[in-house]
Amino acid sequence: xxxxxxxxxxxxxxxxxxxxxxxxxxxxxxxxxxxxxxxxxxxxxxxxxxxxxxxxxxxxxxxxxxxxxxxxxxxxxxxxxxxxxxxxxxxxxxxxxxxxxxxxxxxxxxxxxxxxxxxxxxxxxxxxxxxxxxxxxxxxxxxxxxxxxxxxxxxxxxxxxxxxxxxxxxxxxxxxxxxxxxxxxxxxxxxxxxxxxxxxxxxxxxxxx
Amino acid sequence: xxxxxxxxxxxxxxxxxxxxxxxxxxxxxxxxxxxxxxxxxxxxxxxxxxxxxxxxxxxxxxxxxxxxxxxxxxxxxxxxxxxxxxxxxxxxxxxxxxxxxxxxxxxxxxxxxxxxxxxxxxxxxxxxxxxxxxxxxxxxxxxxxxxxxxxxxxxxxxxxxxxx
Numbered sequence: 001x002x003x004x005x006x007x008x009x010x011x012x013x014x015x016x017x018x019x020x021x022x023x024x025x026x027x028x029x030x031x032x033x034x035x036x037x038x039x040x041x042x043x044x045x046x047x048x049x050x051x052x053x054x055x056x057x058x059x060x061x062x063x064x065x066x067x068x069x070x071x072x073x074x075x076x077x078x079x080x081x082x083x084x085x086x087x088x089x090x091x092x093x094x095x096x097x098x099x100x101x102x103x104x105x106x107x108x109x110x111x112x113x114x115x116x117x118x119x120x121x122x123x124x125x126x127x128x129x130x131x132x133x134x135x136x137x138x139x140x141x142x143x144x145x146x147x148x149x150x151x152x153x154x155x156x157x158x159x160x161x162x163x164x165x166x167x168x169x170x171x172x173x174x175x176x177x178x179x180x181x182x183x184x185x186x187x188x189x190x191x192x193x194x195x196x197x198x199x200x201x202x203x204x205x206x207x208x209x
Numbered sequence: 210x211x212x213x214x215x216x217x218x219x220x221x222x223x224x225x226x227x228x229x230x231x232x233x234x235x236x237x238x239x240x241x242x243x244x245x246x247x248x249x250x251x252x253x254x255x256x257x258x259x260x261x262x263x264x265x266x267x268x269x270x271x272x273x274x275x276x277x278x279x280x281x282x283x284x285x286x287x288x289x290x291x292x293x294x295x296x297x298x299x300x301x302x303x304x305x306x307x308x309x310x311x312x313x314x315x316x317x318x319x320x321x322x323x324x325x326x327x328x329x330x331x332x333x334x335x336x337x338x339x340x341x342x343x344x345x346x347x348x349x350x351x352x353x354x355x356x357x358x359x360x361x362x363x364x365x366x367x368x369x370x371x372x373x
Contacts, residue, residue: 003318003371004336004364010315011337017230020247025219028251107215203256 027102030110033200034102036193037117041094043189044124048087055080072142083131090124107204114201118194125186132182136175218258221267222251228271235322235334236279246279253278272338273348276331283327321370329363336360 097117104110143150222229229250233243257274261267322333328349335345342360346353 003314003321003367006311006315007318007322008337008339011231015227015231017227017234020223020226022219022223025222025251026215028248029215029219029255031248032252 029107030101030104033110033114033197034098036197036200037094037098037101040117040121040190040193041091041098043193044087044091044094047189048084048091072146079135086127090120090127093120094124111201111204114197114204118197121190121194125190128186129179129182133175133179136178140171140175214258218255222254222271225268225271228268229275231338232275232279232334235330236283236327238323246282249282250275250278269344269348272335272340276334276348280327280331283330317371318367321367324370325363325366329359329366332356332359332363 094117097113097120101110101113101117104113144154145151229247230243232250233246237243237246254271254274261270322330325333331349332345335348340348342353342356345351345356345360349356351359
């Protein structure tokens with residue numbers, strides 16, 4: 001076939017391609033992990049935006065005014081700022097992980113970075129869960145000690161241990177349910193990414209004989 | 210140890226990268242698709258690299274893995290990639306000894322090749338790379354007879370496309 005020979009001739013002549021460098025190849029090998037870590041970084045930012053926008057709708061000031069303990073405001077403010085500071089530190093760490101993973105050229109270092117990222121995310125999730133538990137307990141504690149309506153209710157209950165035990169049980173259950181919901185949320189959002197990252201890690205380990 | 214392995218892989222891939230570029234040229238149109246396929250093939254080669262024992266040449270092994278990657282990927286996206294805008298494929302037109310008639314025939318030929326399916330493209334690729342039927346059969350995992358029959362059918366198909 002004449003055309004096929006013509007094609008072959010042209011095929012052999014046309015061999016100039018933009019050459020890929022060694023660094024490019026290293027980058028290609030590690031790109032999967034870096035895209036996952038990028039998503040962890042993006043999602044953590046989206047998450048802080050979500051919580052901030054929710055907290056705008058729930059104003060603690062009014063509640064504190066109602067129970068006539070505005071001096072607690074300062075405490076809440078400090079708590080909020082502290083929380084934001086910690087979360088910002090985490091976001092910075094996520095960003096740092098992303099940068100180091102996307103620029104790493106050796107597999108050994110990449111594996112180390114993947115483990116570090118996993119640890120960071122796990123710390124972040126535990127911190128958030130701890131914060132949820134802490135603030136819920138604080139909320140209940142304050143309601144019990146400062147809210148006049150609740151205080152009179154407790155006085156009534158003091159005469160009846162059965163109801164007292166029941167109420168405390170319900171509160172504990174409530175905290176547990178909320179914690180469970182948050183845990184599920186984090187498991188869903190970060191769990192999937194972490195599992196993929198870990199799969200990459202195992203793949204790298206297989207290569208790393 | 211791992212760094213040695215990785216280094217040797219990157220070195221060999223770098224020297225043999227034209228194999229992948231040529232496969233990308235046949236299976237994709239446009240620069241981005243070319244780069245994507247190049248990266249995908251690189252990752253697949255790297256994944257398969259521990260199994261590469263060095264009893265064949267790196268290039269022979271790379272042909273096999275790279276073509277299989279292209280075939281699998283192309284099959285997945287074959288519903289979306291149907292027509293090829295030839296004008297985008299300007300890099301095929303060689304600058305030297307410009308011969309209008311020959312150029313036109315070549316253009317038609319490339320268009321015809323683009324209309325082949327994933328396996329047929331793989332065979333044409335091996336043919337263009339001057340591989341004999343023994344090597345084609347080994348690379349694509351088909352028998353030598355089957356490779357011959359397929360090649361003849363492809364020639365017939367190309368003729369039909371060129372002279373409808």
